[in-house]
Structures are given as structure tokens and as C-alpha cells.
Amino acid sequence: MQKLQPKIKDVAHVAGVSTATVSRALTQPERLSESTREKVYEAIRATGYRVNKAARNLRTRRAGAVLVLVPNLGNPFFSVILSSINEVLAANGYSVLVFDSQQPSARGQVVSDYLLNGSVDGLITLDGNMSSAMGETLKSANMLRNVVFCCEWSDEMSLPSIRSDNALGARLAVDHLFSLGHRRIGHVTGPSDNILAQVRKAAFETRCAELGLSIAPDWIIPGDFSLASGALAAEQIAAMPERPTAVFCASDEIALSLISRCKHLGVSVPRDLSVIGFDDLEIAGFVEPSLTTIRQDRTRLGRLAAEELITRLNSVQPQEASRIVLAPVDLIARESTMAIGAESFPPNMA
Amino acid sequence: MQKLQPKIKDVAHVAGVSTATVSRALTQPERLSESTREKVYEAIRATGYRVNKAARNLRTRRAGAVLVLVPNLGNPFFSVILSSINEVLAANGYSVLVFDSQQPSARGQVVSDYLLNGSVDGLITLDGNMSSAMGETLKSANMLRNVVFCCEWSDEMSLPSIRSDNALGARLAVDHLFSLGHRRIGHVTGPSDNILAQVRKAAFETRCAELGLSIAPDWIIPGDFSLASGALAAEQIAAMPERPTAVFCASDEIALSLISRCKHLGVSVPRDLSVIGFDDLEIAGFVEPSLTTIRQDRTRLGRLAAEELITRLNSVQPQEASRIVLAPVDLIARESTMAIGAESFPPNMA
DNA sequence: GAAGCTGCTGTAATCGATTACATCGTGATT
């Protein structure tokens, strides 16, 4: 058996002041005389006092926490983002609640509960598929001010959004391949209901058209960002009578498994097929051949999203409703793309 | 401007009952007559009422939340675990707070704050390096009952721990290589202060000794689980006058980049060197050659840890102080290991 | 020296739920 957590009253008693003074020492120390302040600090130290979060939250009507909605927590793409979100929020005194938006538990319900029952002050969603029901919930709870999209977004909902310049990424990819002499370029897409997949595909097609490239319909291969879909795409490409000479993949995972599967099937990358990915996962630089890709600055995306939300939470006057921040992307040229027709000897045959 | 969130009083008024009755309808519906219960439910629906979490938490002295401490959130190994933890906890009405234990913010302080100020009811830590200060904190807060280690653990602290059978994993790896005829086996370790790395290395050495294998000191290569350390290890192996014919890597990330780097250096896997990893990341099955590895059932690990914690939170009488649950591991034989001396033609040269 | 400031601190109301205890009606028991 042991003593109960000391409360503010105990501290006040030890310090010989009122609870109000203790509370002030905690939240607005500059309003106390130095001597009282020190007395209180000393009493806090002596008693081992910690403020009770629930009591504070109840009184201040704040939660000091933010919900982060992740589509598929198991996907490594998101973890770095989550990490940087965590960093910024923690530095600003907020806790981070995570929820996997693909969780079977009736998700709309659960998420709006978080928002409505005061568990969190705001929401960062990495999932662009926000149900309209949830949009309504947010609106009715006057919570729309406290939502930020990160990476993905929804066009139907005008909310602030931090995202990579996906169209630029697709353009950079096509231009890179074009400049290497490729004229027959394929694309493995992400899931058709995903906004990122849509934008990348559209930009891919636009850019190809601008460059006067004609894309055979079967060179556009539907995928879903996953490793499995990349392997499938490789099978399809290998079986084509008229193969593209290069392929732009909507994600690094697609690209990585596509390359591996191609090797299995006797299609050599980059000699027979140049491959470019999207994301720049850490492993992209550690495979053989290393992966040419479009880098998204995931750390920055997370950080910006967290900062945007904090700004909104702290400001009294409403911010610009739907601010869009485009984070730059870069082409990282590595070994999985090469000039068409160029001779090359894989290192292990030299 | 819009109406404030309805409170329990409003619901009570609409339903024509007392607040106590509304509260009971929420938490112990079986104690109400059916007619009253329905009346209350109807009023809740009509008003759009949600319980205020802070008020409930204050009164019940519970938080309905669990903190998950992750060492390096950016590491894909952890995200699947986090996902399954989230699943189980969410299904049991708990929220999940995450914190990256490698965060620069004075971590000990932050974490013990979570525990002491009532923000969370318990802790699942994937980080075995628990500072003794934090141990003290937990003890003094009577929180030791509500902590569960997952994956990693600390020998100095007798707390419940859900972990893979790491020693078995190392043994399976050695036996697999041995049965393929390998007698010169190397090991790339994890960080020396990591308990998993220690156990795997010790079990590796023990098993080698049991089998009568003599391991040259420089075949034990210090690594840190990372991709970068795998590449470095490859350089070292390639430069050895007396190379091992097989190497057991303490993580899949090490193994993957080691294989790729070997290829670069003209060392062919598995022909010149068999490689076996640990973890079975999803990508292990999608690289070329695919990776032989020791599978950890990460979903199960997360689930078990969450269930263990929930049991402890729900039970009044203290549970067995330091229950250790060993989750089984499996050898997944793929292409990165082969019998020594066996002829093989990589598929792309067939 | 009275009035007015200013700076510091205390008193007590308040946030919104839960729950111990009290009350009341009803049917069973003696």
C-alpha cells in the first residue's frame, strides 16, 4: 500500500499557499512573486506532484492530444511521417493518438467519437478517403477548423492539406525517362480510388501527351501500391508482345518487387527495362540495382502537417479554410534507369 | 455560432429522467427497466449527446488509453506490431497513444509524465532499454502492474514480456545452414546494447559450438540492424581472405542490403555466400533472390501484448509479476541460402 | 490624506460526468 498521488491541495498545504497560487505557478509563473514561486516549486518537488490531466482537461475544455488517422499502419511509408508528426506535437505539449483507419471496428463511429467526446483537440489524417458522414460530423462539432490532411486529401472537402507535388513528380519521372531516350513508357498505378494514384496517373498521361508519346492502353497497368501488385505487373509486362522500354511505378514498393520479379522472368533491369519508383523509401538506395525514384520528403510532410495543425489550434481567428502546401519532390537518379540502347555490364559479370 | 455539446443534464431533461439514470443507461444498461432505457437512448439520439471523456476520466480515475513506446517509429519492423496492438486495444475501448522513445525531448520525463498524470492506464513498450529512473517512477506510481514488454525486454526488470523465441530462431538459422553443408558461418549482429542482438548472438555462438563449428573472430561482424550496417558488413566480408560460406544476419534489413552490396562487389548470393535474415519483413519474399529468414509473427506479438495488458488492467488481484510469453518463430527457406557446392544457374542466365 | 493603481494572493464557483445513499412502489412472507 502506498500514498495516493498528491493533489494540488497537498502542494498548496506544504507550500503554505492557496491552490490558486499553485495552479498559477504551473500555468502562468510570471504572475507570481519570485519567492512564492520558488516555495511552490519546492513543494512540488517535495511532494512529487503531477497535475491530473483529466481534471485539467475537464476544466480547460482542451485535451492536449491530437488524433492521427493512418490508412494501414503496417505500411512502412507512413511510419516516418508518423514519427515526425510525433516529434513536433510532443515538442508542443500534445500527445499523439493513432488510429488505423482500415480497422474493422466501425471506423466512422470510432473516429468521430474521438473528436466529439473531447479526447482530442484536432485531427491529422493521412487517409484521403474521408466519408461524407464524417465530414458532417466534423462540421457539426465545429471541428473543421482543426483538421489537416497530410499526403493524401479529398477534393470534396476543402480542408488544409500538406502534400507532395505529385504531378511534378510524375512529370519529372517521365522527363527523366524521355531524356534517356525512352519513347515507350508504361505506368503501374496505385488503387483507382486513391487520390494520389489518380493524380500521378493523370500527370503521367498529360506529360506523355505533351511529349508526343503514344501510350498503348495495356502499358497502363492497374496496381495498388503493394509489393504484390508490382510482382503481378512484372508478369504482365514480361508477357507483352510489345513491351514498353521503361515503366513509371506509382510507389517504390511496386517498383522494387517489379524489378525482382523481372529478374526472375529473364527481363533485366535496367538493360531491358528501366524502372522508376515513387517515394524514396530508405531501402531504395540499398537494393541492387538501386532504385531511381521520386523522393518525397516524408519528414517534412509530417512536420508541416503538425505545425499547420498547431497553428490552427492556437489561433483564435479562423485561418484560411483550405490552405494547400505543396512539398517539393526530387528525382533521385540511381541504377534502375538507363539510356536506351546503352551497353552496360552488370558489375557481377565484369 | 452553434449550440454547445449537449451534456448529460440535457439528455436527462429530454428523456424526463435524472442524470444518474442517463449515466446508468450508458454504463450499466441492464440495471434499468427497458422502457426507461429506450427513452434515454432516444434522447441521446435526439440530442446527439457524447460523453465527455475528461469528466468521465476524472470521476472514474481511469484514462481509457494506453501508451505504446516505440524505439524509432520510422522503422518498418514496428509498424505492423503497432497496428495489431491498435486493433486489440481499440476493440476493447482503449485509445492508443504512441511515443517515439528515441525522441530528443527529455524522454524519461515525458514518458513518466504520461504515466503519472493519469493520461494513460498502462504502457506497452517495444523498447527494452528502460532507464532505471523510469523503473523507479513506475514503481512509486504503483504502475508496475500495468506495464508489458513486447519484442524487447529488460533483464533487470521483472515485468511481463511477450517476445519471440530468439534463441530458437538463431538455432534454426544455424541448423539450416549446417544441414546445407555450411561449416564456416558468420554473423552480423545488432547493436551491442540491444537485448535481442545479445540473445541472438549468444544463441548463435552456442549452437555453433554444439555443432563443433569454429567461428573465426572476424566472422562476427558488429552491426545495428540497419540497412547501412548490412552494406558495411558486405564490404568487410568481401575483403576477407578467408570468407565464411554463409552468414546469419540479426535482421532482415541487414540481410537485404548485405545481399545487394555483395552483388555489387561480385560476391554472388547464394552461390558464393548463403544469407539468412531475421524477422521476415514483407519485402523478404519479394526480392531476388528472395530471402531465407526467421519469421517473427509480429501480428501475434502485438496482439498478445495488448491482450496481456488488458487482462492486467481489468483484473483486481495482481497477476503473475513477470510472465514471459514466447511466441514461436519459423524458418522460412527461400532462395538466399543453398547447399554448399551445389551448382546453380541464376534464372536470368538459363 | 484620500483616491486610485498595481501587483500579489485567496475564496469559491465551475467543468461534466459517476455513484453512494436515500426513496419509493410492489409483491412476497409471516
Next chain:
DNA sequence: AATCACGATGTAATCGATTACAGCAGCTTC
């Protein structure tokens, strides 16, 4: 008919902080 038990419901205390308001001391100002 009196007593008791029991189920359903209401009254009001309580959880532990924050903060509006008030009080008070010391200084300035006229």
C-alpha cells in the same frame, strides 16, 4: 396487516484542477 426484500430511480457529493472575482498592501498622485 405488518414486515421485508428488491428493483428502479432520484439527490447530491465527488473527482482535481482552473479562474473570475475579491481583498489587501504598498505606492503614486494631487
